[in-house]
Amino acid sequence: MNLEEIIKDTIIQNQAPIGFDEFMQLALYYPKLGYYRSGSEKFGEKGDFITAPETSDLFGFCLAKQCAEVLKLEDDILEFGAGSGVLAAQILFELGRLNKLPKHYYILELSAELRYRQQQTISSVLPELLGRVVWLDELPKGFCGVVIANEVLDAMPAKRIIQQKKHFYELGVGLSQTGFDWQIKNIKLSENDYALPSLMSEGYTTEINQQANAWINALHDAVDNALILLIDYGMHRDEYFHPQRNDGTLRCYHHHKASDNPFINIGEQDITTSVNFSDIADQASSSGFNIIGYATQAMFLLSLGIDEYLLNETDENKRITLAQQVKQLILPSAMGESFKVLALNTTQQVKLTGFKEQDLTHKL
Numbered sequence: 001m002n003l004e005e006i007i008k009d010t011i012i013q014n015q016a017p018i019g020f021d022e023f024m025q026l027a028l029y030y031p032k033l034g035y036y037r038s039g040s041e042k043f044g045e046k047g048d049f050i051t052a053p054e055t056s057d058l059f060g061f062c063l064a065k066q067c068a069e070v071l072k073l074e075d076d077i078l079e080f081g082a083g084s085g086v087l088a089a090q091i092l093f094e095l096g097r098l099n100k101l102p103k104h105y106y107i108l109e110l111s112a113e114l115r116y117r118q119q120q121t122i123s124s125v126l127p128e129l130l131g132r133v134v135w136l137d138e139l140p141k142g143f144c145g146v147v148i149a150n151e152v153l154d155a156m157p158a159k160r161i162i163q164q165k166k167h168f169y170e171l172g173v174g175l176s177q178t179g180f181d182w183q184i185k186n187i188k189l190s191e192n193d194y195a196l197p198s199l200m201s202e203g204y205t206t207e208i209n210q211q212a213n214a215w216i217n218a219l220h221d222a223v224d225n226a227l228i229l230l231i232d233y234g235m236h237r238d239e240y241f242h243p244q245r246n247d248g249t250l251r252c253y254h255h256h257k258a259s260d261n262p263f264i265n266i267g268e269q270d271i272t273t274s275v276n277f278s279d280i281a282d283q284a285s286s287s288g289f290n291i292i293g294y295a296t297q298a299m300f301l302l303s304l305g306i307d308e309y310l311l312n313e314t315d316e317n318k319r320i321t322l323a324q325q326v327k328q329l330i331l332p333s334a335m336g337e338s339f340k341v342l343a344l345n346t347t348q349q350v351k352l353t354g355f356k357e358q359d360l361t362h363k364l
């Protein structure tokens with residue numbers, strides 16, 4: 001059976017529509033066939049989308065500077081969903097230059113194929129540091145150091161919900177004669193339990209991400225003394241549930257083309273939803289984390305001196321190339337404002353350099 005048939009069969013066996021989170025779980029993570037479990041090229045120009053570390057080494061260098069500020073002698077770094085491994089290589093390279101290498105650079109990666117690619121990337125650019133990189137199968141215990149998740153929360157399966165007669169209901173995935181079909185499940189969601197907006201227009205559709213919340217909770221149990229950096233596209237609650245955003249944030253990417261149809265290219269396209277950073281922050285606080293900063297990606301990178309890297313480049317041609325990359329990372333029309341950085345920690349409130357120029361925590 002191919003993946004489409006497997007998902008259809010799951011719905012038939014269920015004798016009712018499945019939640020969109022279950023559909024997304026199968027489409028992205030079904031062993032060997034799900035988008036993130038198969039061998040297809042995903043990142044970069046030949047793939048489906050380009051992430052910040054794929055755009056420029058300066059992204060990882062700035063993150064390294066932020067890590068260097070808090071890393072203690074025996075501390076480690078833990079990266080979730082490390083993609084092609086370029087971010088790990090950038091961070092290790094710059095921490096080496098700053099003489100602040102972590103004891104281990106752990107990677108928790110769900111895809112065996114991506115693990116292999118990460119090993120290839122690191123061994124080709126930093127063979128001398130490969131020994132510090134350790135791939136984990138599960139969350140560690142008593143972790144100390146820095147946790148990084150770039151574009152990971154948006155890839156976690158979300159539920160899709162719809163407002164009907166002043167209440168939110170779960171929107172499931174069922175089958176019609178033409179294939180997959182959105183079908184309302186008879187499960188009313190309490191506005192208070194999920195901090196949902198009231199009085200939206202009839203048919204207002206949006207997403208909630210219970211898996212992301214559960215992950216934050218599990219992360220708190222796994223860390224002892226840590227700084228957590230969550231970087232993703234998303235916004236605070238009022239913007240997320242803006243009355244005009246009446247069809248939610250669900251997006252699919254296939255060969256750099258965006259669509260809002262998750263029922264095509266099954267297993268061959270990325271499916272994502274934006275991050276509701278207020279929900280993440282609320283969950284983080286109730287799990288026991290401190291919220292220590294929230295800023296746009298642009299202001300975070302500028303606070304960490306991304307422009308200085310550019311000015312320090314003496315080769316004219318390289319500087320022009322770097323300038324193009326920096327624009328992509330910081331311009332509002334590119335990744336600068338739609339991407340945010342949320343920082344959490346487990347100890348006391350500290351002011352990190354990354355939030356020197358902007359801290360929007362009050363908006364969460």
Ligand SMILES: C[S@@+](CC[C@H](N)C(=O)[O-])C[C@H]1O[C@@H](n2cnc3c(N)ncnc32)[C@H](O)[C@@H]1O
Nearest residue numbers: 036051080081082083108109110150151152155
């Ligand atoms: C859009 S890609 C981002 C890859 C990379 N971080 C980058 O910026 O290029 C999303 C990644 O998150 C991973 N992911 C999703 N949920 C995860 C989880 N619970 N633990 C670890 N990785 C996860 C996926 O497997 C996928 O590799």
